[in-house]
Amino acid sequence: MKRLIFATNNKHKLEEVRAALQGKVEVVSLQEIGLEGDIPETADTLEGNAEQKAHWVWDRLQGMNTSADGCFADDTGLEVDALGGAPGVYSARYAGEHCSFDDNVTKLLTALEGVDDRRARFRTVICLIVNGEEHCFEGRVEGQILRERHGMGGFGYDPVFLPDRFAVSFAEMPLDVKNSISHRGLAVEKLRRHLEENLEK
Numbered sequence: 001m002k003r004l005i006f007a008t009n010n011k012h013k014l015e016e017v018r019a020a021l022q023g024k025v026e027v028v029s030l031q032e033i034g035l036e037g038d039i040p041e042t043a044d045t046l047e048g049n050a051e052q053k054a055h056w057v058w059d060r061l062q063g064m065n066t067s068a069d070g071c072f073a074d075d076t077g078l079e080v081d082a083l084g085g086a087p088g089v090y091s092a093r094y095a096g097e098h099c100s101f102d103d104n105v106t107k108l109l110t111a112l113e114g115v116d117d118r119r120a121r122f123r124t125v126i127c128l129i130v131n132g133e134e135h136c137f138e139g140r141v142e143g144q145i146l147r148e149r150h151g152m153g154g155f156g157y158d159p160v161f162l163p164d165r166f167a168v169s170f171a172e173m174p175l176d177v178k179n180s181i182s183h184r185g186l187a188v189e190k191l192r193r194h195l196e197e198n199l200e201k
Helices: 011-021 046-063 101-111 173-183 183-200
Strands: 001-007 025-029 071-078 121-130 133-145 161-163
Touching: 001 011, 011 025, 011 173, 011 183, 046 071, 046 121, 046 133, 046 173, 071 183, 121 183, 173 183
Parallel strands: 001 025, 001 071
Antiparallel strands: 071 121, 121 133, 133 161
16 A cells, blocks of 8 residues: 655544545654654645645655655635635634634634625645655635534534535534545545556556
8 A cells, every 4th residue: 555644743634634545545644754843834825835845744755764655735724705815824823823723713703793794615735746746636615604613523613614505514524424525525535536546557
């Protein structure tokens, strides 16, 4: 089985991606290979951040004995129409550099108090590097921001995001259902198809 390093130590992301790629690829976290350091996220787009993180890991893998076939990184943003696309690329640190998921949700709900237009979307961009070659995959899901939290599952903004054509938030969905429709799930599915078509060559 092919082995890819996922440029994250976020256990929630790791769980989602491993579930989606189970049986296809061995997904290994940075912690599991002992790769430490602050990964840069200084780009002003999701694409730029995903590429920056993936290249940071790829460059360091060259001097390590990890038996990895490559690496990939993702960046995700929540784009709210009434906020001009914010928090966007700053979604993870919307409420401040060391904020919690709950802090971010609270700030978002406060910003949307009294606002009727709740349209929003999640976007994920994944950058894969294998043999020095870069490939990017995007997933997006449209929906709206709820007026209060619903559900205890998921992470981040999941309790307040209601995807189109569903009656429950991401945080109320079983993981397999969320993975089948979510921004990250759709991007990972494109990654999975690419790996199936190319890693055996």
